[in-house]
Amino acid sequence: MSENERYEAVIGLEVHVELGTKTKIFCNCPTTFGGEPNTQVCPVCLGLPGVLPVLNEKVLRYALRAALALNCEVARFSRFDRKNYPYPDLPKNYQISQYDLPLARNGYVEVNGRRIRIKRLHLEEDAGKLLHEGDGAQDKWSLVDYNRAGVPLAEIVSEPDIRTPSEARAYLESLKAILQYIGVSDCKMEEGSLRCDTNVSVRRKGETGFGTRTELKNLNSFKAVEKSLEYEIARQISVLEDGEEVVQETRAWDESREITVPLRGKEEAHDYRYFPDPDLVPVVVDQALLDEIRKEIPELPSAKRQRFIREYGIPEYDAGVLTADKRLADFFDECASRYRDPKVVSNWLMGEYLKYANATGLSFAEIPVTPEGLVELLNLQDEGVISGKIAKTVFEEMLKTGERPSEIVKKRGLVQISDENAIYAVVDEVIASNPNVVRDYLGGKEKAFGFLVGQVMKATGGKANPAKVNAALKKRLGKE
Amino acid sequence: MTELWAMPAWKIHELYEKGKTSVEEVCRTLYRRIEEVEPSVKAYIKLLPEPDGKGADGRVTGSPLGGIPYALKDNICTAGIETTCGSRILSGFVPPYDATVAAALKKAGAMLLGKTNMDEFAMGSSCETSAFYPTRNPWDLRCVPGGSSGGSAAAVAGGEAVFALGSDTGGSVRQPASFCGVVGMKPTYGRVSRYGLVAFASSLDQIGPLTRDVRDCARVLGVIAGHDPRDSTSAVAEVPDYERGLLEGRKDDLRGMRIGVPKEYFAQGIQAGVKHAVMEAIKTIQELGAFVEECSLPHTEYAMAAYYLIAPAEASSNLARYDGVKYGYRSEHWSDLTGLYTKTRMEGFGPEVKRRIMLGTYALSAGYYDAFYLKAQKVRTLIRYDFAKAFERFDLLVAPTSPTVAFRIGERMDDPLTMYLSDVCTIPINLAGLPAISVPCGFSEGLPVGLQIIGKPFDEPGVLRVAYAYEQATEWHLRIPHLDGVEAAKRIARNDGQVSADE
Ligand SMILES: [Zn+2]
Numbered sequence: 001m002s003e004n005e006r007y008e009a010v011i012g013l014e015v016h017v018e019l020g021t022k023t024k025i026f027c028n029c030p031t032t033f034g035g036e037p038n039t040q041v042c043p044v045c046l047g048l049p050g051v052l053p054v055l056n057e058k059v060l061r062y063a064l065r066a067a068l069a070l071n072c073e074v075a076r077f078s079r080f081d082r083k084n085y086p087y088p089d090l091p092k093n094y095q096i097s098q099y100d101l102p103l104a105r106n107g108y109v110e111v112n113g114r115r116i117r118i119k120r121l122h123l124e125e126d127a128g129k130l131l132h133e134g135d136g137a138q139d140k141w142s143l144v145d146y147n148r149a150g151v152p153l154a155e156i157v158s159e160p161d162i163r164t165p166s167e168a169r170a171y172l173e174s175l176k177a178i179l180q181y182i183g184v185s186d187c188k189m190e191e192g193s194l195r196c197d198t199n200v201s202v203r204r205k206g207e208t209g210f211g212t213r214t215e216l217k218n219l220n221s222f223k224a225v226e227k228s229l230e231y232e233i234a235r236q237i238s239v240l241e242d243g244e245e246v247v248q249e250t251r252a253w254d255e256s257r258e259i260t261v262p263l264r265g266k267e268e269a270h271d272y273r274y275f276p277d278p279d280l281v282p283v284v285v286d287q288a289l290l291d292e293i294r295k296e297i298p299e300l301p302s303a304k305r306q307r308f309i310r311e312y313g314i315p316e317y318d319a320g321v322l323t324a325d326k327r328l329a330d331f332f333d334e335c336a337s338r339y340r341d342p343k344v345v346s347n348w349l350m351g352e353y354l355k356y357a358n359a360t361g362l363s364f365a366e367i368p369v370t371p372e373g374l375v376e377l378l379n380l381q382d383e384g385v386i387s388g389k390i391a392k393t394v395f396e397e398m399l400k401t402g403e404r405p406s407e408i409v410k411k412r413g414l415v416q417i418s419d420e421n422a423i424y425a426v427v428d429e430v431i432a433s434n435p436n437v438v439r440d441y442l443g444g445k446e447k448a449f450g451f452l453v454g455q456v457m458k459a460t461g462g463k464a465n466p467a468k469v470n471a472a473l474k475k476r477l478g479k480e
Numbered sequence: 481m482t483e484l485w486a487m488p489a490w491k492i493h494e495l496y497e498k499g500k501t502s503v504e505e506v507c508r509t510l511y512r513r514i515e516e517v518e519p520s521v522k523a524y525i526k527l528l529p530e531p532d533g534k535g536a537d538g539r540v541t542g543s544p545l546g547g548i549p550y551a552l553k554d555n556i557c558t559a560g561i562e563t564t565c566g567s568r569i570l571s572g573f574v575p576p577y578d579a580t581v582a583a584a585l586k587k588a589g590a591m592l593l594g595k596t597n598m599d600e601f602a603m604g605s606s607c608e609t610s611a612f613y614p615t616r617n618p619w620d621l622r623c624v625p626g627g628s629s630g631g632s633a634a635a636v637a638g639g640e641a642v643f644a645l646g647s648d649t650g651g652s653v654r655q656p657a658s659f660c661g662v663v664g665m666k667p668t669y670g671r672v673s674r675y676g677l678v679a680f681a682s683s684l685d686q687i688g689p690l691t692r693d694v695r696d697c698a699r700v701l702g703v704i705a706g707h708d709p710r711d712s713t714s715a716v717a718e719v720p721d722y723e724r725g726l727l728e729g730r731k732d733d734l735r736g737m738r739i740g741v742p743k744e745y746f747a748q749g750i751q752a753g754v755k756h757a758v759m760e761a762i763k764t765i766q767e768l769g770a771f772v773e774e775c776s777l778p779h780t781e782y783a784m785a786a787y788y789l790i791a792p793a794e795a796s797s798n799l800a801r802y803d804g805v806k807y808g809y810r811s812e813h814w815s816d817l818t819g820l821y822t823k824t825r826m827e828g829f830g831p832e833v834k835r836r837i838m839l840g841t842y843a844l845s846a847g848y849y850d851a852f853y854l855k856a857q858k859v860r861t862l863i864r865y866d867f868a869k870a871f872e873r874f875d876l877l878v879a880p881t882s883p884t885v886a887f888r889i890g891e892r893m894d895d896p897l898t899m900y901l902s903d904v905c906t907i908p909i910n911l912a913g914l915p916a917i918s919v920p921c922g923f924s925e926g927l928p929v930g931l932q933i934i935g936k937p938f939d940e941p942g943v944l945r946v947a948y949a950y951e952q953a954t955e956w957h958l959r960i961p962h963l964d965g966v967e968a969a970k971r972i973a974r975n976d977g978q979v980s981a982d983e
Binding site for chain 2: 043046047048049050051052053054055082084086088091092093094144271273274275278279280281
């Protein structure tokens with residue numbers, strides 16, 4: 001048994017998700033990403049003297065939707081608190097957050113059959129961004145962009161239920177899928193609309209207590225979450241194996257070196273002096289509102305996965321891949337409900353479609369092909385209008401232009417040749433010009449047949465109906 | 481005939497309607513008066529060269545405050561006009577927006593004369609913690625005008641503004657009103673929008689009018705009260721027509737009114753002259769037909785302690801934003817971020833503000849929160865409960881506004897605890913969020929005494945009704961201080977070493 005196998009990891013995730021409301025949490029400024037610095041600000045989000053926050057009702061509704069989708073208990077009464085700490089990206093030098101009475105608690109996410117519990121979900125405002133000019137100690141200026149200040153965040157804290165780095169990643173993927181499904185966040189880690197810190201400790205298998213944990217920051221992708229945890233778990237185990245103790249600290253993931261390093265300077269134990277924000281009234285959520293919100297929640301990934309398996313008879317693996325993204329799942333759903341063989345649809349989507357998306361980096365929304373188009377393509381193939389090979393060519397075109405397959409086929413003259421006379425003419429020509437191959441075939445070399453078929457297809461530009469080519473060849477060569 | 485500068489708004493408005501005076505004349509008179517007495521009173525931090533507002537175009541009759549010149553406490557934001565809160569740390573801060581009350585007054589046609597002096601960030605009871613200079617009491621220039629809205633009270637008392645707005649966190653409108661012999665009201669918490677009022681203690685702050693008489697108070701309150709979607713804590717309750725309520729009700733008859741006199745407000749520290757004046761006033765109210773009886777608010781003695789934990793706690797957080805990064809004062813003596821913060825705040829805040837920031841930070845700190853902040857909130861609940869119980873028996877309560885009359889400038893500056901006692905009769909009302917008014921009820925040692933009338937939440941009409949009936953039965957509100965202008969100031973400057981002769 002290797003040392004790694006004698007230990008298990010205990011992992012908890014703290015995820016910040018930007019809610020995709022049009023305006024900020026306490027004022028009417030737009031939340032659009034990437035605006036010129038300090039153009040999406042007003043006295044309220046700049047924290048000017050005398051201003052007051054007013055909760056954006058849409059933010060509350062989004063957060064409630066998330067809470068219900070994550071199976072949380074929603075608090076009938078919650079409130080906002082001030083988290084006091086000075087930093088130039090924080091206009092008021094306190095952040096409006098929720099402390100001891102969060103909006104929701106005790107939820108869970110189903111990850112590969114395991115339930116990862118969610119401890120709490122609460123609302124808070126985002127801070128601005130600091131931009132440093134120059135580097136290190138030579139920094140001459142730090143500039144502040146407050147466009148992001150006041151963008152609504154939902155903080156989702158898991159219980160330490162996660163046991164492996166890959167499970168942490170799977171949890172994040174599930175979370176992302178759910179939040180995208182319910183339309184409350186686009187969860188783009190690269191734009192910062194989903195951010196994640198992790199807590200990790202290790203213990204010997206069979207133990208129930210927790211080891212000393214470290215907190216990992218600077219995780220910019222799902223891959224970074226997984227890799228940093230792998231590294232950190234191995235590091236902690238080797239520290240323990242060396243008879244030393246893990247130090248409770250915050251460490252940063254160094255992407256280029258693929259290691260975790262202690263954050264510069266010991267972090268002081270912060271006293272945030274939380275207290276209820278007297279500028280905001282308590283958030284009271286009644287049953288009627290919850291019922292209303294519940295109606296806004298669409299079928300969630302796990303339910304959809306089960307339904308795809310049940311209704312369309314596709315393998316569990318396919319269902320998992322197809323439901324990871326709502327747009328993809330909807331695409332499949334629409335095709336599968338109109339086409340006789342859902343597995344064929346699944347193959348096309350998991351094959352050509354995803355390959356194209358990955359290769360181009362385009363999001364599903366940016367790929368113009370429609371479910372109607374794919375179904376039409378499959379039907380053209382079934383009807384023998386085009387061959388399977390041509391179908392792939394046509395689909396490539398559809399992915400780029402979104403044009404209907406029948407149009408593409410017509411425009412490019414891709415209609416399959418099924419006319420027997422035309423096929424026999426080509427077949428005869430191929431037989432005549434390849435006597436040696438014909439002899440080999442007649443002498444028992446089955447492989448030679450494939451070559452002849454290929455020659456016919458080549459001569460017809462791939463348009464000949466393969467079944468008819470087969471039949472014609474066999475007949476001419478006296479095998480039928 | 482009374483001078484224009486000594487008239488209440490409603491009277492000036494009547495003259496406007498009859499065509500007997502003009503906005504130009506009123507403004508001219510006011511500015512002349514200001515020129516004469518301001519060097520000795522020093523009510524203003526900033527005086528505008530000409531009044532800001534729409535009233536000057538002559539359309540003054542439509543709106544009840546059209547063409548009426550007024551003053552704003554300098555913690556109420558005014559677009560394009562520097563707002564300092566009486567603090568060095570906000571020097572140069574020009575708000576890009578109007579406070580909701582400032583916008584409402586502008587819309588009503590009132591004309592802003594300037595921004596009045598105040599204790600720094602409204603922390604004080606004498607106007608002496610102002611970073612600029614102390615304001616003096618028009619009744620006796622050796623005395624403080626009260627605080628923190630001392631500039632607003634002195635401006636009205638001295639005839640330098642027809643009315644003014646102040647803010648009241650623990651008595652900051654009522655106590656200076658009492659010291660300066662004018663009417664001052666703190667409305668129910670949530671009755672007037674706080675948007676644009678630079679926060680001191682958010683759960684206690686409330687803007688209120690300072691006026692020459694009760695009728696003006698009702699008129700101004702009617703303009704500034706109401707729900708504001710920019711203030712989550714502002715009440716949606718409908719705003720009654722306060723002034724019409726006064727004029728249509730019976731002014732000489734308080735029969736059916738049940739009025740309680742909380743004995744705790746007459747306990748330790750009350751000056752005999754103040755007690756006498758207030759008891760006389762209560763007798764008058766009784767003669768008007770009200771049923772008056774002593775009552776008890778048993779947790780009153782804990783109010784001060786609770787207030788001096790809650791208010792500084794909120795202030796410590798509210799004032800955190802003044803750090804030299806974004807606006808206002810910035811120290812030049814720094815080399816890193818922490819240095820920028822500490823030097824700016826060290827140089828920008830005065831000693832009283834620093835004292836309260838430290839108190840509040842301590843009260844919220846881990847390990848002390850439960851014992852201080854949380855306990856204070858529990859006391860606050862008990863005080864609310866005291867009032868709720870009293871209001872089961874009584875419609876209103878009456879008490880002194882302050883246990884003393886105005887004290888001498890400099891007298892209490894080195895003794896914060898004695899200074900804090902100035903607000904012992906007003907603080908519990910803020911903790912309970914109730915409406916209360918201070919009306920002039922006599923004199924002691926030649927200085928005005930204030931009678932405080934306290935109502936149930938949103939019973940401003942009841943408070944105003946009793947105040948008005950009392951006012952109509954007496955003549956205290958008609959008295960005007962005899963200010964002999966600049967000469968007096970010079971004399972005082974010569975005789976009183978505490979006040980610099982900076983005129
Ligand atoms: Zn804003």
